[in-house]
Amino acid sequence: MSKAGASDHGFNPRLIAAVVAIGVVAFVALWALIALGPQLSNGNDGGGHALSKSAPGYAGIVDLSERAGADVSLWRSVTGEGYEDYEWLLVLTPTHRTKASEIAEILDARGGDKALVVLPKWATGRLPGQDVKPGWVGTGFPVTPDGDLLPTGHFGEVTVEAATTKPQRIAAEVAGQRFALDLPADVQTVEGPQLETLIAGPKGGAVLARLEDRDLYILADPDLINNLAFASREKAAGAAMLIDAVAEDAAIDALAFDVTLNGFGGQRSLLRFAFVPPFIGITLCLIAAGLLALWQAWMRFGPALRPQRAIPISKAALIANSADLIKQARRELDGADAYVTSQRSAIARRLHAPAGLDAQETDAWIDKHMRPGGELFSALARRLPLARNRHEFLADAQALHAIRKDLLRDS
Template identity: 70%
Template sequence: MSGARANESGFNPLLMAAMVIVGVVAFIALWALVALGPQLSSGNDGGGHSLSKAAPGFAGLVDLLERSGAHVELRRHVGPGAASGDEPLLILTPTHQTKPNEIEELLNQRGRRALVVLPKWQTVTMPGQAKKPGWVGQGFPVTPDGALLPESQFGKVRIRAPQARAQTVPASVAGRPFAAYLPDNAQTVDGDGIIPLIAGANGGAVLAMAKERDFYVLADPDLIDNFAFASRDRARAAAMLIDAIGEDADTDSVAFDLTLNGFGGGRSLLRFAFVPPFIGITLCLIAAGLLALWQAWVRFGPALKPARAIPISKEALIANSADLVRQARRELDGADAYVANQRLAIARRLHAPAGLDPEATDAWIDRRLKRGSDLFSAIARRLPFARNRHEFLEGAQALHDIRKELLRDG
C-alpha cells in the first residue's frame, strides 16, 4: 500500500522525460525558425518581388524566363552567387522603405551588373477579400524619392510620374529593336549621371543606364511585373526587355535579389549556428545537452545519501552477527542453538506441558504433525551432524517449514 501511495504522489519519470524532450525540441525548432524563417518563407505575400504572384510581383517573369531555358537564380544572401562563371544580371526590386546604402552595398561588388527596378505601388491586402492567397486588394501608385538610388552610382536623379496615356513606344537596346508598352502615367527618371535607353512619354527615361558601370534603372516596374502579363504582347515585351538588357550587359543569366524585400539570411550569430560550417558545433552542443539529460535521467530523483557504516536496528545487529559468523566459517556450530530456538518457539506458542525435557518436547511436537511429513525429532537429531553448509541449510529450512505449518506465521 505504501508503495502504491508513493507512486501516486510522486513524479512519473517517463512523463517528465517526455516533457523535457518536447521542450528541448520545441526550443531548438523555435530558434531555427527565427534564424532561417526568411529563407524558408514562400514569399507569396503580395509584395513587389520575384516570389510574389500578386500584380506588383515578378513571379510571372521568373516563370517565363525559366520556361525559355534561361538560368534564373533567386538570391537570399548578399554576395556572389553559387553558380560558376560570370556574374549574372542582378535584378534589384527595392521597396519604398529601402535605404540607399542597402542598394549601394549590393552594387559595390566587383564585376557586378545590375538592373534596379524602382518601386511604384503601395498595396493593401484586405482580410477575407483576396480572391487567391497572396493577391492584393487595392494598390496606390506612389512615386519614390530620387534619393533611393545611390548618388555614388547614378548621380543625382529625379523620379517623376507625368500625366500620360498608355501607349507603345519603339525601343532599341543592344541593337535589338522591340516595342515597349508604357502604362498610364509611367514613371520616368532623369539625371546627369545616367544615359536614357527608352524614353518616356513626356520626357525622362523609362529605362536608363549609369554612365560609369553596367548598372541599369527601370523606372516603371509595370513593364515587367505580373501586371504586364495581363496580355501576351506585354509579356513578350517584358521578356525581350530583360533579354536585351542582359545582352547589353554581356551576361546570359539572371539573378533576382530578395534581401531588399526581407527574405534574405541576415548576418547574425543565430543564423550562423544553423548553417555550415558552424552547424557542426551546434550539433555537438545539442549532443552534449542530450548526454547531460541522459545522465540526469539515469540518476532520476534526489541524490542518495551515504549510508551509515553500522546501521542502527535489531536487524542490523542480526545481520552484523551473521556476517561475523560467516567470516569466521562457524555456521555449523550454531546447529544446536537453532534447534533449541525452534523447539522453544513452537512449544510456547502451542502451550506444551511444562517440565518436558527436549526429547519429550520433540515427541509432543511430532504428534501434531500431519501423517507422512518429516518428524521434528528426526530433523532435530540430524541437524547437529551436518557436514557442510548445504546440509545445514537444508535441515534448518525443514525446521522452519514445520514451524510455519504449526504456527501459521511467516
C-alpha cells in the first residue's frame, strides 16, 4: 500500500491533537463562563437594575451620581464589597419575581447599613417579529407589585396601590431639602402601620416612606429615579435631588446599588472559587498537569518496546541460563571433574592422541606437546577437582582453557 493510500484512510495525528486541544480549552472556558458569567456580564439586558440602560433601568442615576462626585458602587454579592469605615445607603431594585426572603437575607447580611428599596412597576417584553436594539425593551405595561414582596419582619404589613392620576409636579421636602418632583401617571404608593410618610401621594399613601425605628426607606414608584426620569432636565434634577435628600436624611457617605436580586451576583460556589483568587492558582496547576499528562501519553520516548521471550533462542542463551541455574544452586565446584574431562577429550581428539590411553596417560601425552616453562596440564587436571572455593576453581579453569587455546590455536 502506498503512503498516500495510508494517509487517506488513517487518522491524522495533528488533526486529532488539534481536536483534543480545542475540546479541552472549550471545556475549561465553558465552566469558567458558567461560574463567572454573572460577574462578567455588562447587565444591559433591558431589566430594571443599575446595570440596565433601558427605560426601567437605573444606569442613568448611577452615572449622574458619579458625575456629581458621589461614591457609588455596584454590589454583586449579598455581603457587599464596601469599606467598613463608610456609611452606605444600599439601594435595592427587586423585580416582581423577587421573594421577600431574598430581600431579608441582604438586609440581615448588611445589618449595619441603611437601605432604600425601590419597588418594581413595569413588566417588559418584546412583541413577536419586533426588531429591538440590544439592551432596549420592546413594550411594557405597569403591574402593581404585591405588598408581600417586602419582608414583614423588617417593614411590617405593607400595602402597595396605584392611584389613577395624571402626571403632575409637586413640592417635596426631605431632610430639610426642598425640591420639585414630577409624579408620573398612575403613581404607586405604599401604606403601613410602621411606615412614616416622607413624600405623600396625590390620593393618600406615601411615594417615599421610612421605617419609624430604622433607616429603611421605600420608594414606591421607580419612575422617579429610573431612566424614564431622564426624559427631561427637570425630571432628572428631581431624581438627583430625591437621592441626595434620602442620603442626607440617612447621613450616609456613599451609595451602593445591589444587583444580586436581578441575577448578577457572584454567589458562593465551589465552581466559582476554582476561578477566583486564591484558588485560581491551584486550578491553573491542575490544568497544566492534565496537559502534561496528555502530552506524555501522546508522545513516545523512542519506538514501542516489543515483549521479549522469557528464554532467548540461541546456544549462548542456553549456556547462560545453565550457568545461572548452577550458580543459583551453588554447585559450581561439582562440575570440576566434568570440565577437566571435556578439556582433555577435546585436546586429545584434535591432536590425534593414540587410542587406548587412560586419563593419566592422556595427561602425560598432552604435557609432551606443551611449551617448556609453563604449568603442566596434568598438574592442573589433578588440582582443579580439589579447589576449595570459587576463586581457586575459576583460576585453574581459566588456566586449562588457556592451554587448550595454545595447543589447538582456537578460541
